[in-house]
Amino acid sequence: MKRRDFLGGMGAVGTAGMLSTPALLASSGRALAQGADIPVGLLFSLTGAVAVVESTLHDAALMAIEEINASGGIHGRQLRPIIEDPASDPATYANRARRLMIRDKCVSVFGSYTSASRQAVLPVTEQRNNLYWYPTLYEGRECSRNVMYGGAVPNQQQDDLIPWAIENFGPRFFMIGNNYVYPKEENNYCKTLLAKYGGEVVNEEYVPLGHSDFSSVINRIRAEKPDVIFATVVGDSDVAFARQYHAAELDPSQMPVVSLTRSEVEVKAIGGEAAAGHFSSAPYFMGHGTPENEKFVEAYKSRYGGDQVTHFVSEAAYFQVYQFKAALEKVDPANITPQTIRDAAVGLTLNAPQGEVLIDENLHTHLWPKIGQWKTDGQAEVLVESKERIAPRPYAAYEGQTCTGEGLVKA
Amino acid sequence: MSSKFQFELVALVIFAVVIAFGVPAVMNYDGFELNTFARYLALAIVSMALALSWGVTGLLNLGQAATFGMGSYAMAMHLKLRASSGLPDFMSWNNVSELPLFWVPFNSLAFTLLAGLLIPAFIGGLIGIFMFRARIAGVFVAIITLAFLVAFQLLVINQQGLTGGQNGLTGLAQMTLFGWAFDPYSMGFYYLVAGCVTVALAIGVYLTHSKFGLVLRAIREDADRTRFFGYNVANYKTLVFCISAALAGWAGMLYTLVLEFASPTYMGVSFSLAIVIWCAVGGRESVIAAAFGAIVVNMLEGRLSDIFVEGWHLILGVIFVLVVMFMPRGIFGLLVEGAQKLRTVGRARPGHAVEPLSTTPLETNQER
Structure with missing residues (x-):
């Protein structure tokens, strides 16, 4: 006191x-x-x-x-x-x-x-x-x-990202996330966007929080050869995933990891070398x-x-x-x-x-969504910047439900 | 023996009076403070439950948090159903379209209250039967119960659509019983929890001093000899496991009411180990001491984190190390030894030893 x-x-x-x-x-x-x-x-x-x-x-x-x-x-x-x-x-x-x-x-x-x-x-x-x-x-x-x-919220991170990723890398998405509500919801929303822009999910996988052995996941990625790794792995798991992905010599220019959760903190722990070439979607990067x-x-x-x-x-x-x-x-x-x-x-x-x-x-x-590509110095180079400020739609994945000033409204 | 019983009864009465009258007065009848104290009291029950199996019988149960969590989830499931019209929200997030069958009976409060006691008891009994029939003892009991705890927590986290996963069960209604809503900041609620602790402790005191408790202590000292006397050691151990699990479930139900959500961290390894620490600090040989230990450690934690925002964990850790090194029998041991010294000085009657107590619980009760 x-x-x-x-x-x-x-x-x-x-x-x-x-x-x-x-x-x-x-x-x-x-x-x-x-x-x-x-x-x-x-x-x-x-x-x-x-x-x-x-x-x-x-x-x-x-x-x-x-x-x-x-x-x-x-x-x-x-x-x-x-x-x-x-x-x-x-x-x-x-x-x-x-x-x-x-x-x-x-x-x-x-x-x-x-x-x-x-x-x-x-x-x-x-x-x-x-x-x-x-x-x-x-x-x-x-x-x-x-x-x-x-x-x-999902619409602010993904609305620009998904069509951009399909156009630049291809339509086949491999989803990897930790097993809790955040990755599942992001993937739910991603699937609605993929359906809209003609993408597809080749695999959807969840590992426990704190999980640090991704060898089997990486083997499946090798076998499936997806165009995009759509990652919602958080914290230590993401660090382990990025390092093992790099150690497995998977090429970011062939199969880039597009992450919603990887920020400068994670990249600092991953090391610039292993993080370089992959992408993140976020409203802010340190170099802005x-x-x-x-x-x-x-x-x-x-x-x-x-x-x-x-x-x-x-x-x-x-x-x-x-x-x-x-x-x-x-x-x-x-x-x-x-x-x-x-x-x-x-x-x-x-x-x-x-x-x-x-x-x-x-x-x-x-917010102002951006897509950045990581460089070896641990900073991101912003490739795409949203032209306009994006409104938050916390119920974007669910038709007929909107969050308003009076609380949740169901149509 | 009977003097010890009297001693514990007096302690129980003092304890009950203090939490019923002393604590609310000291807390100035403040809703927030009483809510915080009610939380400590709920934890006191699970600590005393561990004292029954660990201190009295010599079975170190590192999975106590699992049965605590079961009780807590049982209560949370009922309150979640109360709060939601139709399907609980997290289920529709996980694309579960229909209320799972095992959720349905939790619509009934009576079922919930029973389930919160009986499901943990049943699971505890099941593990007990397998372990004790196979004459598993000592450190292996600790390992098996710990493994069960980890597996059970993983299961709860992974079955996200059924249990709420990592987030647990949140957004609960308040419990209503006979038209009375349990506001966790009210005096009434505090007395409910205080009453539960008193009853639980009375059960614990009775059990330890009954013939049943005597057999348990005999098992702790030498299971083989007890078996040769004709007691079915496995049954006794299983039964005490059941009772301890039911009490932990009871504590879990109260804990959900106090905190208004259930989280898988209630069944985490660190929480389970914390229970062992409370029990050790208070003194595992007495249920009242163990409950007291839970209250003291949690109050200390609250105060320390208030005063030293950074580093309170470290201070707490150092205190635990010191307690284990210099007071292996906890606060209770200190009291007993103090009384012992007074008695020998006063009556000059050598040779009146306390009953033999193991200082290293893991090595007692090794069956061959």
Whole structure:
């Protein structure tokens, strides 16, 4: 508890005053006063299986919060980040989310990478009518009024990608993914696009999460000789898959892996040599040439080290804090609640590192899809850039269902 | 013997009074704090269930989380059906068009409550029969139960259309019993969980001090001798496995109610090992001590993660290592030894030894 107050005071009071009692009194006193700090929760795993990715989201979000505080806060009030470590465990996510939303009275919580952790947080954020900012691309089919979805849904990643891949490489797709809801949903949507553009699925395969032996998969790929490997393999599995694919000397110019999940973080672990020549579809790549992105990458590197990378999820974790700021600025300072923030956020536009993003009334984000080819230096060369901002349709694969400002509507 | 029974009964009464009156008062009757504590109490039941098989009988069950998960999923299935009109949402995501047959009876609350106890007991019994009839003992019990746990978790994750896979069962309704909805932040709900813990502990205390418990302890010390006395060791072991599994299932049901979702991580290896740690910290020879251990460790975890956002795992790990090194019998052992010393000093009566206890559980009970 005490360190928490200290943390909050850090931005304003500074390290020197941190250990003195008056600092503690001052910061807890401020929390009660009129122009009090605004408590926001950060719920990213700093330990455990997904910490490799989630700690970068934590870093990006925290950086945004401190940038905002350094430039004077919002309505002259500082953001007070309350940091929790859910240790990659869904039950801990649920518990820590309760702490943040009920005990610490955060008006918003930023967090999560996996779908499982988002779903663990959902019951409490909906019951408490709080706001959960979720930066990750995900499978869609969700229409909560209490979650701000900052990442891409299937239609945003695939609408451009699939016809492009068929045209450039051929119509025969080999689907490989981890066995959980995200890859299955992406593949469901991919199949509807393949049917539309005359592609076909030669094989659809799912390996357990964390699976690291792809020799049999690679043998099947050799035998089938598909035109495109459509990959939704995540985390360590993807690293293992890419390395073994490279070791098996399969040629990316003959059978490229087109991934929805591989970002700069994974490529860093895979190694540029093995990743080179393959493709990813994402709204953001680190090398993207906007002034906002140059500022973001430079600030990130100077803060966390020159060898660090930014990627499409950490970018969203970063710009979502700024969306939160922009929404708060529209809200009456006397009436800051999760609902007023949500209502103010709808329709907001923001110059994010990837381009100008817009929050849809269904609380998902309009994004700028891109297709990049990985190079040996671990960066992607963007080959195709969407000409227009793409609207999020979380129920795109399901006719007659749309996610609207009133929630899910079934025709 | 009977003095020990009295001692445990007093401890049980104190425990019940503290969680019924002391804890809510300390927590200021705050819904969030009580919900957090209710979670610890649910975990206390599964820890005491392990104490029955591990501490009392000497069977280290590393698969306790599997039976815990069964109870938790049974409850979650009922609440999921309550929450969804027709087919649960995740099934249609997985292109399952009809409600699977084994889901249908979970529409009934009575069935669910029974199933949450009996299915784990049945599965526990089944594993027990195969293991103990074949006179498998010692470290092999740990290996087999661990293997079962891993296999069972994989099965649950892989049968995504039937179980929700990696995401588990989320978006649950609140349980209603006789028109009363269980709001997990209410006082009523807290007392429900507190009552369950007290009853479960009473059962545990009774079992350990009954004749049945005496036989179990005899088995722990020397299974062969117990067999020569004419006791059917395999049946006793199987029965205690069933009871322990049913109690774990009970804890699992409560856990789902507290957290409002069920996840396959409830049947994970790390969770199962955590149960062993709680039990060891509290003291595996006493069910009350084991329950106390679960509460202490989880509270410590909560507080530590609050104060040291980074590195709380490390601190916790160091504490566990220290406990195992310097208090191999846990907090309970410390108390017993303290009482022992007081007694020898006070009465100067040498030779009044505590009953022999194994410090290395894995090596006891080796059958040849």
